[in-house]
Amino acid sequence: MRRFFxxxxxxxxxxxxxxxxxxxxxxxxxxxxxxxxxxxxxxxQAAPQPVTVVDLDRSQTSxxxxxxxxxxxxxxxxxxxxxxxxxxxxxALEKGSAVLVIPQGFEAGIQAQHPQKVQTYTILRSFSLLGxxxxxxxDAALNAMNEYVGDMYIRTxxxxxxxAIVKHAISAESFVTVGTTSAEGDPQExxxxxxxxxxxxxxxxxxxxxxxxxxxxxxxxxxxxNKTLETLLSTPxxxxxxxxxxxxxxxxxxxxxAAAYMVGMKSYMGSLIGSSSGTSGTTAQAIQKLGLVxxxxxxxxxxxxxxxxxxxxxxxxxxxGAFAEDLKRVQIIIMPLMMVVLLPYLITMFIDINTAxxxxxxxxxxxxxxxxxxxxxxxxxxxxxxVIAGIVYQFVLFFVLATVAARIFSTDRILTMxxxxxxxxxxxxxxxxxxxxxxxxxRRK
Amino acid sequence: xxxxxYRCDDMQGGFQHGKALVVDxxxxxxxxxxxxxxxxxxxxxxxxxxxxxxxxxxxxxxxRIVATILQPTSGTARVYGMDVQKDAARIRExxxxxxxEAGAYKNLTGLGYLSFMAELFASDAGVQREYVQRASDxxxxxxxxxxxxxxxxxxxxxxxxxxxxxxxxxxxxxIDEPTSGLDVVAAIDIRQSIRKTTAEGxxxxxxxxxxxxxxxxxxxxxxxxRGTIHDVGTPQGLKDKYGKANLEEVFVQVVKQ
Numbered sequence: 001m002r003r004f005f006x007x008x009x010x011x012x013x014x015x016x017x018x019x020x021x022x023x024x025x026x027x028x029x030x031x032x033x034x035x036x037x038x039x040x041x042x043x044x045q046a047a048p049q050p051v052t053v054v055d056l057d058r059s060q061t062s063x064x065x066x067x068x069x070x071x072x073x074x075x076x077x078x079x080x081x082x083x084x085x086x087x088x089x090x091x092a093l094e095k096g097s098a099v100l101v102i103p104q105g106f107e108a109g110i111q112a113q114h115p116q117k118v119q120t121y122t123i124l125r126s127f128s129l130l131g132x133x134x135x136x137x138x139d140a141a142l143n144a145m146n147e148y149v150g151d152m153y154i155r156t157x158x159x160x161x162x163x164a165i166v167k168h169a170i171s172a173e174s175f176v177t178v179g180t181t182s183a184e185g186d187p188q189e190x191x192x193x194x195x196x197x198x199x200x201x202x203x204x205x206x207x208x209x210x211x212x213x214x215x216x217x218x219x220x221x222x223x224x225x226n227k228t229l230e231t232l233l234s235t236p237x238x239x240x241x242x243x244x245x246x247x248x249x250x251x252x253x254x255x256x257x258a259a260a261y262m263v264g265m266k267s268y269m270g271s272l273i274g275s276s277s278g279t280s281g282t283t284a285q286a287i288q289k290l291g292l293v294x295x296x297x298x299x300x301x302x303x304x305x306x307x308x309x310x311x312x313x314x315x316x317x318x319x320x321g322a323f324a325e326d327l328k329r330v331q332i333i334i335m336p337l338m339m340v341v342l343l344p345y346l347i348t349m350f351i352d353i354n355t356a357x358x359x360x361x362x363x364x365x366x367x368x369x370x371x372x373x374x375x376x377x378x379x380x381x382x383x384x385x386x387v388i389a390g391i392v393y394q395f396v397l398f399f400v401l402a403t404v405a406a407r408i409f410s411t412d413r414i415l416t417m418x419x420x421x422x423x424x425x426x427x428x429x430x431x432x433x434x435x436x437x438x439x440x441x442x443r444r445k
Numbered sequence: 446x447x448x449x450x451y452r453c454d455d456m457q458g459g460f461q462h463g464k465a466l467v468v469d470x471x472x473x474x475x476x477x478x479x480x481x482x483x484x485x486x487x488x489x490x491x492x493x494x495x496x497x498x499x500x501x502x503x504x505x506x507x508x509r510i511v512a513t514i515l516q517p518t519s520g521t522a523r524v525y526g527m528d529v530q531k532d533a534a535r536i537r538e539x540x541x542x543x544x545x546e547a548g549a550y551k552n553l554t555g556l557g558y559l560s561f562m563a564e565l566f567a568s569d570a571g572v573q574r575e576y577v578q579r580a581s582d583x584x585x586x587x588x589x590x591x592x593x594x595x596x597x598x599x600x601x602x603x604x605x606x607x608x609x610x611x612x613x614x615x616x617x618x619x620i621d622e623p624t625s626g627l628d629v630v631a632a633i634d635i636r637q638s639i640r641k642t643t644a645e646g647x648x649x650x651x652x653x654x655x656x657x658x659x660x661x662x663x664x665x666x667x668x669x670x671r672g673t674i675h676d677v678g679t680p681q682g683l684k685d686k687y688g689k690a691n692l693e694e695v696f697v698q699v700v701k702q
Contacts, residue, residue, distance in 0.1 A: 006564045014552050226548030231606075234512040234542035234619075235565045236534065412515040416475060 004241040011249030015215055016256075024257045031264030038268070048075040051098045051138070052091045055080050059107035065145050069100070072141045084119075092123045098138055099123075110149065118142075178290040179382045185286030193283060194292045198302075198376035200265045202345055204258055205306055205372055209341050212254035212310060213317035214334055216246055220321030221330045230415065239410040243402075247314045254310060291382065298379045301387050302372075308394035309372040313337065315401035322408050323417060344370035353377070368394045464525075465490045465617050465648035466511060471520035473506050480506045482672040483520060490616070493639070493649040495663035496674075497656055497696065503672040504652035505545060505621055511650060512542035512619045524617055538566075543610040545621040545652075548602065551595035555586055555605050558594060559612070566613045580605075580612035583638060600631030607635055611642040618642075620651040624658060636662055656692040666692070668699050675699045 051074040055062045058080050069076050077096075079087055088099050099121040109116045120138055147167075154163040175182050176190050223229035232242060287293060294302065316337055324333045344367050353364060353374060364370045371390030378386045408414050466488040473481040481503045488494040496504045509515040511522050513533040522529045524536045549558050559580045560573065567573035581590055584604050594602060603624070610618055623639060624632035639662060643649055653659050659666055660680045667677045676683065676699050680692055689695045 003565055006561065010550065010553070010561050013557070014550055017552050226550075227544040227546065228548060228550060230509070230512075230514055230544040231542060231547060231562075233514040234537060234540065235562070236537040237565055412509075415509070415514060 003237050004245055007237065007241060007245035008249055011219065011245050012252065015219065015249055015253045020215070020253065020257075024260045028260045028264035031261075032267040035264075035267030048073050049098070050075045050077065050096050051100060051141075052076075052087065052096055053078045054082070054084055054087055054099060054101045056084075056104045057102050057106040061107040061110060061149075062102045064148070065102065068144050068148055069141050072144050074141065088121050088123075091121075095125075097123050097125070100138070100141075113153075118145075176286060176290065178292065178380070181290050183286035183289040185283050189283045190286055190290070190292065193287060194380055198294070200262065201302070201306070201376060202349070202373050204261045204265060205309065206341060206345050207261055208254045208258040209310060209313040209369065210338055211257060212250045213313045213320075213337055214330065215253060216250040216314055217317045217321035217324060217334050218327055218330045219246055219250065220318065221324035221327050221333075224324070224415075225326040233414070240406050243318060243405055243409050247311075247318065247402075250317075251310060251314060292380050294376075294379065301379055301384070301391070302375050304391050305372045305375040305387065305394070308391055308398060309369050311398045312368045312394055312401065313341065315398055315405055318405040319401065319408065322405070322414050340367060341369045343367060344373050348373040348377070365390075365393075368397050463490075464488065464523075465492070466494075466525075466650060467521075467523045468507070468511070469521050469523075471507065471510060471522055472518045473503075473510060473515065474518045479518075480672050481510075481517075484667075484669065484672070484674045485520075486667050486674060486677055488617070488648050488650055490648050491643065491646045492665065493643055493651065493663045495659045495666045496650075496652040496669050497654065497659050497666050497692065498652075498669035499654055501671075502669045504654075504669060507669075508542070508619050508621050508650065508652055511617075512540065513537055514542070539616040540619060541610040541613060541615040541617075542619045543606055543621060543623070546626055547606055549594045549606060552593060554593055555584070555590035555597070556581070558605065559590075559609055562609050563612060576612045580608040583608040583611065583642070600627050600634070603627060603631065603635060604638070607638055611638075611647065614645065615647060617648045617650065620649060622653055623651055623662075624653075624655065632658070656696055660692050668696055670700050675702070 051069060053066050053069065053076055055066065055078055066076050066078055084099075084101055091099050101119040101121070103116075103118070106116050106118070120142075122138065150167060151163040154161060154166055173184065174186055176185050176187050220229070223232070233239075317334065320333045320337060321330065324330050344364055347360075347364055348370060351360070353361060356364070364374075371387075371394055375387050375390065378384070378390075408417070464487050468487070469485050470483045471481055471485070472479065472483050484503070484507060486494070496502075496507060498504055506515065510517050510529060511524065513529050513536050516530060524540060527536050529536060550561075553561065556577070559577045563573045563576035563580070567576055584590065584601075586601060586604065589597070589601065590605075594605070597605065607620070607623070610620065620639070624635050627635065636658065639649065639651075651662070653662075663680065665677065665679050666683065668675045668683075676686075678686065683692065683695045684690070687695045687698045689698060
């Protein structure tokens with residue numbers, strides 16, 4: 001046991017260098033920076049948007065409309081004369097973003113009961129998602145104007161009639177049901193909020209699995225290349241201790257980086273969540289009532305699933321690392337593992353596991369890394385059997401793979417097996433160590 | 446140098462067997478390829494024994510089997526009477542192995558590396574300190590031991606690793622190509638270090654394709670080529686036997702036969 005800790009300390013010293021820490025810190029800083037920038041952008045959006053109204057009608061109705069715009073959180077500047085093109089150009093130069101033109105004869109047209117047109121000019125400067133939000137609000141303003149005009153007609157045409165019965169005779173009270181509980185709320189909104197709770201997990205998990213796997217495979221390949229592995233194998237250190245020390249060290253480094261990513265991502269994601277209209281009171285209540293919040297049990301299950309996923313990845317990486325002759329080959333050799341992790345990540349993002357075809361479904365279940373990605377979904381759906389089955393499956397797989405890894409380390413295969421079959425022996429004696437292994441041979445042995 | 450000079454030393458270790466290493470009809474195959482065709486030799490305590498032969502002769506395979514990191518296909522190798530397969534764990538306590546052109550952990554300092562390796566062997570902190578102290582003295586690297594190994598030259602790294610290999614006073618040190626890739630000055634330095642440390646009674650099994658180095662360093666040599674040992678003897682004895690001026694010529698003569 002003492003020797004295990006000696007090894008673990010050495011592995012940590014080797015892995016926790018500035019070369020590994022700096023990229024993690026950089027990503028962390030970049031994401032929290034991004035989060036802050038987006039937050040500022042949103043504050044800008046929340047501030048009253050400037051809009052220029054060119055009121056060529058100069059009537060009571062047109063003035064009223066400008067008033068509605070002010071109520072809809074626009075900062076209105078009004079022109080009552082001038083050439084429209086010139087005004088638009090001027091507004092564009094002054095960094096304005098929208099112009100609304102109310103043509104001459106607008107009020108007269110309305111009073112004659114003819115539908116009227118206004119012109120809107122949207123000045124595009126940025127093509128980002130947030131930059132576009134100003135135009136959507138202009139639509140909302142137009143809606144508000146229509147409501148007002150419509151109400152006006154209904155009131156004058158049929159006094160005593162509630163305009164609502166004409167325009168929205170039927171409206172829905174929507175309820176959402178999860179398991180046996182129902183609550184009032186907008187399904188779209190609830191799904192969005194719930195998803196955002198766990199949105200960070202797959203991304204971080206993916207990064208961590210890849211990073212940990214790469215680190216351990218590189219560590220083994222590096223020791224093979226440097227022949228420090230041969231030295232270690234000839235010392236009184238148990239083979240199991242050697243493998244577990246490596247796994248634990250890269251596990252620890254992976255968790256440290258996961259924490260760093262989480263901190264960075266949280267700020268980033270937090271800002272994204274803030275951008276979507278915000279959670280209304282009913283939605284928050286519905287989420288509580290439906291149990292769509294991760295409680296202690298949820299977190300424990302999710303944590304276990306993630307932990308098991310990392311362990312499986314590490315044990316696969318140990319085996320792959322044993323195949324790599326040198327550091328250069330690690331990248332190539334780790335590729336299949338990256339694919340296997342990426343696949344469930346993408347699939348669970350775009351496909352609903354519940355409606356997938358049985359073949360696809362079982363294929364997804366067979367990939368151990370699907371389970372941490374799916375765990376949150378299952379927990380929210382109160383399908384705990386699936387979560388626990390996934391965790392058990394992952395741990396069983398881990399023990400099988402860890403046994404294989406330990407077996408490799410306790411025989412001379414750790415030194416003799418490699419995937420390279422091209423460089424067959426040359427040289428004086430007629431053979432070199434390159435000759436000894438093809439994967440084909442190893443399997444037959 | 447007479448073998449008898451060292452005989453008393455191995456008794457101090459409490460080992461009843463007279464031989465530091467007995468290799469008997471050792472064979473090793475990689476797949477269909479047989480790298481060792483049944484080699485046999487013995488090493489006495491305190492003796493420096495060398496396998497000499499070209500690249501690919503089977504030297505490294507033989508050394509790795511003795512170092513318990515490869516398993517023989519057939520035959521036996523016994524270190525102080527212990528079998529390399531059955532008693533591997535016990536053998537690892539009393540041997541040290543230095544692979545050819547080995548490196549060390551580049552992110553550790555020289556001292557950190559010695560301390561790490563010493564801790565794997567030492568029973569307590571006092572013994573560990575003693576090992577590190579001995580190794581530091583042998584390296585002659587002084588203050589450079591506090592620098593990261595990544596900054597060392599090849600010669601310095603080799604010196605560090607050699608010191609590591611002998612700091613635990615192993616009963617048998619297995620050293621593969623002690624000076625390959627080193628310049629003349631560094632090579633001489635390494636050879637002298639090996640000579641000095643064996644004066645304390647350690648048996649050494651080494652390999653080399655540098656016959657002149659072997660002539661200086663070894664008490665006895667085995668000439669190995671294509672997995673077979675062709676002859677064993679003292680450098681002087683072999684030169685006399687074949688009537689040649691140096692081991693290089695002896696080697697060519699033996700292999701031709």
